[in-house]
Amino acid sequence: MSDADVDRVRVLHVDDDPEIVDLAATFLRREDERLDVASAETASEALESVRAGDVQCLVSDYHLPDMDCAEFVAAVHDVDPDLPCILFTGRDRARIDADIESAITGYLQKGSGTERYATLASEILSAVGQGSRVDTDGGSEPSARPELADLGLGGQGAVLANALDTVQDGFFVLDRDRTVVYWNESIPGVTGYDDVELEGMDPTALFAPGDRERITDAIDEAFETGRATVEAVVQRRDGGEVPVEFRGSRLTDETGETVGVAGVARDISDRIASERELERQNERLEELIGAVSHDLRNPLNVISGRLQLARELDDAEEHFDAVERSTNRMETLIDDLVTLARKGKPVAETESLALPPLVETVWDDRETPEASISVETNRRLLADRDRVRRLFEQLLDNAVTHGGDGVTVTVGDVADGFYVADDGPGIPEQDRDRLLEYGETTDHEASGLGLALSRRIAEAHGWSLRLVESTDGGARVEITGIGAD
Helix, strand or coil, X not given: CCHHHCCCEEEEEECCCHHHHHHHHHHHHHHCCCEEEEXXXXXXXXXXXXXXXXXXXEEECCCCCCCCHHHHHHHHHHHCCCCCEEEEECCCHHHCCHHHHCCCCEEEECCCCCHHHXXXXXXXXXXXXXXXXXXXXXXXXXXXXXXXXXXXXXXXXHHHHHHHCCXXXXXXXXXXXXXXXXXXXXXXXXXXXXXXXXXXXCHHHHECHHHHHHHHHHHHHHHHHCEEEEEEEEXXXXXCEEEEXXXXXXXXXXXXXXXXXXXXXXXXXXXXXXXXXXXXXXXHHHHHHHHHHHHHHHHHHHHHHHHHHHHHCCCCHHHHHHHHHHHHHHHHHHHHHHHHHHHCCCCCCCEEEEHHHHHHHHHHCCCCCCCEEEEECCCEEEECHHHHHHHHHHHHHHHHHHHCCCCEEEEEEEXXXXXXXXXXXXXXXXXXXXXXXXXXXXXXXXXXXXXXXXXXXXHHCCCEEEEEECCCCCEEEEEECCCCC
């Protein structure tokens, strides 16, 4: 059949991607040689062709660079009210404006394969009365994501969507209107919103109210400069909060025009917890440095002064005894510092421990013939055996040392924990918090790290330690937050 025998159908295809237009023209001609496809990249250019009267069917993308789609279709029908208009776009039909729906002749969604062009050819021929119309529901190809196609990714959409669903971080895409048009499977898991609720959502609504302005600024920055990073809190649908690091990057099409922003939201809960723990450790280190600098200077000053006096005297035994006491004190302090550094770290591994035999073993290792102990608990706990043993060594030593002759020590239960109490003179209320700090003691021969070490061992297990008055007027140390074995 010659060209002269063919009843030409003049089609104008409007799309700002010339590759899409060229591809469509090639495959439409293959489907039916009557289809003669011309192209336009802007609405203004297309309107000139329509005014020239040489267009029988208009095929247009939804997104046009110079005019709103509804405005464009209205302008076309002002020139030619009977001109068939078919939307061929990546945008999902559910998100097409109602006033456009009433003005268009047909709708077809771009897919990842070439089979869509056969359907498009049938739509065109049916619209101009030269063929049988093939209806389509406008749905995407299996596993294809229309939102990605809407951003000009073409046939890569399905593969890319499947790949992004394997990413553990939340990934989403905003269109030019800053509306959420795509998200991977991690987003519903992080936010608690389902796909229906996420559809078309304002992205700032996913964040805590106090962070929404910062998110808006970050999105604007990504659109304007190409990149933005901000930390914020995602507010889950159930009211829970998840701290995230949001990174946004600008998306452009082949012509360099901005079509949206891709965002990654990474859960930084673990990082924040680590940073807070590091901050607490730094604070404790500063306290420790202050205590050590003070406690080491004293015995060093004693040693220096005593050695100078010893050089001036024939009988220096008294001064050498003082030097020995000071060096012993420094050795004790250093040993306690090493223990504190090792025992104060968070506990990684625990085992189930029965408290009574552990306490009795520690007590039996002491030489305390004048003191007595009463164990009034059958508690078991999950803990690091070595550290808990050291905890009781410190607490029992403190009770015996400061409780006086004939002191009785009691180990018993409190809600969610246990206590170690004595019937000695006790500790004044105003001094209790101070004695839990590094370097604080009522015994100048001690390092001042005993109760501080006890507190740190408790905290390393996630427990709490406090000093109160015992029922007999003595001191009582309570360890709580143990939980069930």
